[in-house]
Amino acid sequence: MSKQKTTKFRIYATIDREEVFLNEMCAQGWKPVRIILGAWFVFEKCEPGEYIARVTTCVDPKGRKAGKERRRQLSEILTESGAEIIPETNVDAGTRIYAVRKEAMGDFEINTDIDSLIFEYTGRRRYHITFAVMAAVFIILSVMLGSLMIYDFLVNTGDKRTIVSACLEFSATAILLVCFLMLLMPVPSYSKKIRELRSRREFEE
Amino acid sequence: MNESKGALTEAVYYILISLYSPLHGYGVIQNVEKLSGGRVRLGAGTLYGALNNLLGKGWIMECGESGDRKKEYIITEAGKRTVLDETDRLQELLDNGRRLLEQQKRIEGKGQQAT
Numbered sequence: 001m002s003k004q005k006t007t008k009f010r011i012y013a014t015i016d017r018e019e020v021f022l023n024e025m026c027a028q029g030w031k032p033v034r035i036i037l038g039a040w041f042v043f044e045k046c047e048p049g050e051y052i053a054r055v056t057t058c059v060d061p062k063g064r065k066a067g068k069e070r071r072r073q074l075s076e077i078l079t080e081s082g083a084e085i086i087p088e089t090n091v092d093a094g095t096r097i098y099a100v101r102k103e104a105m106g107d108f109e110i111n112t113d114i115d116s117l118i119f120e121y122t123g124r125r126r127y128h129i130t131f132a133v134m135a136a137v138f139i140i141l142s143v144m145l146g147s148l149m150i151y152d153f154l155v156n157t158g159d160k161r162t163i164v165s166a167c168l169e170f171s172a173t174a175i176l177l178v179c180f181l182m183l184l185m186p187v188p189s190y191s192k193k194i195r196e197l198r199s200r201r202e203f204e205e
Numbered sequence: 206m207n208e209s210k211g212a213l214t215e216a217v218y219y220i221l222i223s224l225y226s227p228l229h230g231y232g233v234i235q236n237v238e239k240l241s242g243g244r245v246r247l248g249a250g251t252l253y254g255a256l257n258n259l260l261g262k263g264w265i266m267e268c269g270e271s272g273d274r275k276k277e278y279i280i281t282e283a284g285k286r287t288v289l290d291e292t293d294r295l296q297e298l299l300d301n302g303r304r305l306l307e308q309q310k311r312i313e314g315k316g317q318q319a320t
Contacts, residue, residue: 056250070253070257073230073253073256073276074249074250074253076230076275077230077231077234077249077252077253078249080229080230080231080234080275081231081234081249083249106246107246109246109248110248110249110250110251111248111250111251111254112216112246112247112248112250112251113214113215113216113247113248113251113255114214115214115216115251115254115255116248116250116251116253116254116255119250119254120250
């Protein structure tokens with residue numbers, strides 16, 4: 001008999017919030033089994049609190065996607081330590097690893113020392129900055145294109161279709177602007193975490 | 206103390222002393238937990254980052270694959286020298302700490318006798 005399943009649609013600005021959501025679902029008795037396009041989360045019924053979920057980035061501190069070999073190594077260590085890797089398809093596929101492990105196996109932390117936490121948060125911050133810069137470039141291009149359309153409407157054609165196209169262009173710009181802000185929003189909190197960890201390291205390690 | 210080398214983190218020290226015999230990733234986690242009496246539990250991300258750093262420094266090297274095609278690692282001569290240096294540094298800390306604590310105890314004992 002197949003297990004009861006449910007799918008939730010969620011878009012989160014940060015990995016931290018995504019992890020909180022996955023753990024809330026685990027606490028309610030839903031184990032994540034698949035993530036589609038980074039927004040559709042498929043869950044399978046389990047015992048409440050049976051699993052702990054963790055998400056880690058697979059990028060280096062420059063925000064670049066880690067190679068397949070490195071991803072394989074980290075996934076392998078996780079699997080050997082009793083975790084299950086959740087299959088995912090994402091627009092930035094390969095930059096994250098989602099894992100669950102049974103709560104009965106004890107604490108489940110992927111980064112247990114200050115250096116690897118700094119590495120993790122630096123990667124996350126750079127990842128957000130890189131995508132925010134990309135969004136900013138598209139915003140500039142989109143504004144330029146929309147402005148050209150309005151100019152064309154006013155000076156040359158007077159064609160109403162041009163102004164409709166310009167409106168659509170500016171709507172796209174507005175969506176891009178929201179994405180840009182969502183991407184940029186967590187950057188200060190990551191910077192704060194990195195500063196705190198660095199100052200902790202001076203005393204603890 | 207050799208300032209330029211700096212102190213090793215607990216995780217790195219335990220990983221290095223675990224690799225005097227070849228081990229794969231999860232083997233290192235298990236060995237560190239055993240050596241520390243269950244106190245130090247390395248996360249997969251911590252181990253992965255440390256192994257890559259240690260490979261970069263030349264303190265450990267890959268030494269083939271185990272039967273189930275898992276990469277195994279072993280400490281190098283440079284890594285062994287680092288462990289010896291770090292053990293000496295830790296010993297110095299321990300000796301100095303104990304000596305000062307004993308001195309303090311004696312001073313406090315004399316003070317109590319005087320009162």
